[in-house]
Amino acid sequence: MRLSYPSNVKIILVPCTGKVDVVHMLKAIQKGADGVYCVGCLEGACHYNEGNLRCRERVNHVRSLLQEIGLESERVRMYNLSSGEAPTFVAYAKEMTENILKLGPNPLKKKAEVKK
Secondary structure (H helix, E strand, C coil), X not given: CCCCCCCCCCCCCCCCHHHCCHHHXXXXXXXXXXXXXXXECCCCCECCECHHHHHHHHHHHHHHHHHHCCCCHHHEEEEECCCCCHHHHHXXXXXXXXXXXXXXXXXXXXXXXXXX
């Protein structure tokens, strides 16, 4: 079964979502990404004990930081699923893409393009 997700989704593989830091998410937004979402193991089933819980805390922190600077917190999300749930991954990718389309482009994108 070959499933496809939106072509605008860029996947960055990490050994555990616990390795995704606040700086990584903020840097992506700063460089013009319209949104960032982390997909980790099911809660309670992390191979590295609590990596996905740490990631969720970091995602929530980034969401609050975005609100403080006037950006929509919905641009950053966390999803959990098991590795065998490819259709769910595709559904999350489509859901996130639809949410970002509703929000519109990242207002920082223009500033990031000017700096190039």
